[in-house]
Amino acid sequence: MTGGAGFLGSHLIDRLLALGHEVLCVDNLFTGTKRNIDHLHAAPRFEFMRHDVTFPLYVEVDEIYNLACPASPIHYQHDPVQTTKTSVHGAINLLGLAKRLKCRILQASTSEVYGDPSLHPQPESYWGNVNPVGIRSCYDEGKRCAETLFFDYHRQHKLEIKVASIFNTYGPRMHPADGRVVSNFIVQALKNEPITLYGNGAQTRSFCYVDDLIDGVIRLMDTPKDFTGPLNIGNPSEFTIKALAELIIEQTGSNSQLVFLPLPQDDPRQRRPDISRARERLDWQPRVPLAEGLKPTIAYFRERLKA
Ligand code: NAD
Ligand code: UDP
Numbered sequence: 431m432t433g434g435a436g437f438l439g440s441h442l443i444d445r446l447l448a449l450g451h452e453v454l455c456v457d458n459l460f461t462g463t464k465r466n467i468d469h470l471h472a473a474p475r476f477e478f479m480r481h482d483v484t485f486p487l488y489v490e491v492d493e494i495y496n497l498a499c500p501a502s503p504i505h506y507q508h509d510p511v512q513t514t515k516t517s518v519h520g521a522i523n524l525l526g527l528a529k530r531l532k533c534r535i536l537q538a539s540t541s542e543v544y545g546d547p548s549l550h551p552q553p554e555s556y557w558g559n560v561n562p563v564g565i566r567s568c569y570d571e572g573k574r575c576a577e578t579l580f581f582d583y584h585r586q587h588k589l590e591i592k593v594a595s596i597f598n599t600y601g602p603r604m605h606p607a608d609g610r611v612v613s614n615f616i617v618q619a620l621k622n623e624p625i626t627l628y629g630n631g632a633q634t635r636s637f638c639y640v641d642d643l644i645d646g647v648i649r650l651m652d653t654p655k656d657f658t659g660p661l662n663i664g665n666p667s668e669f670t671i672k673a674l675a676e677l678i679i680e681q682t683g684s685n686s687q688l689v690f691l692p693l694p695q696d697d698p699r700q701r702r703p704d705i706s707r708a709r710e711r712l713d714w715q716p717r718v719p720l721a722e723g724l725k726p727t728i729a730y731f732r733e734r735l736k737a
């Protein structure tokens with residue numbers, strides 16, 4: 431598991447250990463933290479290795495989940511060249527590893543490959559509307575190039591690949607300062623600080639609770655050999671960002687007021703996954719509605735802020 435000390439990676443490790451697997455977590459701790467995997471250090475089937483995936487990696491494993499990559503705009507724009515390297519050199523190294531070991535490899539790709547979509551909701555067949563030279567491009571184009579590499583290793587070297595197009599996911603262990611909308615709004619609400627809405631708050635996102643996401647990703651890894659994806663994994667219930675802010679204020683009982691700030695460059699106006707293919711191929715769909723998933727997420731941030 432590359433990126434295993436991050437938000438999604440650490441949940442995926444918990445689930446794989448519970449299923450009886452051995453897990454090697456490879457992470458350079460750029461945005462991930464040891465806190466997310468602290469509870470595993472006594473676990474006999476868990477091992478942590480500090481390593482940057484832009485460098486070659488020689489280990490022996492049976493399956494690879496490639497999650498290493500900063501995921502929030504603040505973090506991936508902090509060192510954009512390193513972000514592209516992580517996606518592209520990281521993919522080459524992990525694909526080289528999978529090729530040597532003849533093992534299955536799953537790529538954590540993203541709905542950002544669809545950019546600011548002109549087709550709504552987004553099916554996997556949509557090629558996207560992506561700015562190649564903007565401030566989000568290091569992430570979007572890095573992930574798109576990684577997908578290209580996955581499919582070329584599949585065609586050229588017969589590698590078994592799985593590509594997951596992950597849509598906005600939230601839950602406990604999100605980084606409190608990563609600037610993503612759910613973590614930002616919850617932290618602001620708990621501190622009774624102004625809630626920062628970018629633009630008029632009418633842009634939409636569709637939020638998937640982490641447990642549902644992990645369930646989908648593991649099912650994807652376990653699909654038959656000929657199924658490569660890309661496969662959308664996310665929750666199709668769509669909310670405006672303003673509606674999210676109001677729900678969080680209500681659930682936290684906060685006195686926070688809404689403030690409107692400029693919309694960042696290339697911010698997608700709308701996003702919702704078409705998950706028909708996941709329903710059909712994985713017999714999967716999200717179970718946790720936003721109002722339910724926010725409860726454990728708010729509880730997590732409440733504890734973090736106390737600490
Ligand atoms: P995260 O930032 O919490 O986790 C990413 C992990 O990768 C961190 O632990 C970080 O330290 C590690 N990492 C970064 N660069 C690395 C490098 N060069 N070498 C080794 N490790 C490195 O983010 P997350 O939300 O858990 O996202 C995990 C994956 O899922 C990412 O690839 C992201 O693009 C993808 N994804 C996430 C979402 C979401 O909503 N959370 C949506 C779409 C795609
Ligand atoms: N690689 C790795 N671990 C391995 C095998 C390969 O990190 O176990 C890296 C290696 O650095 C190489 C890259 O993966 O540059 C791509 O490997 P591939 O076999 O596709 O290419 P080649 O070695 O022919 O350049």
Ligand code: UDP
Pocket residue numbers: 502503598609610611612614615626627628629631633635671693694697698
């Ligand atoms: N957003 C916002 N206030 C914040 C953080 C984010 O209004 O404090 C908006 C942001 O402009 C975007 C949406 O919320 O329209 C989701 O942002 P996030 O960075 O979480 O994810 P992404 O844009 O990558 O989907």
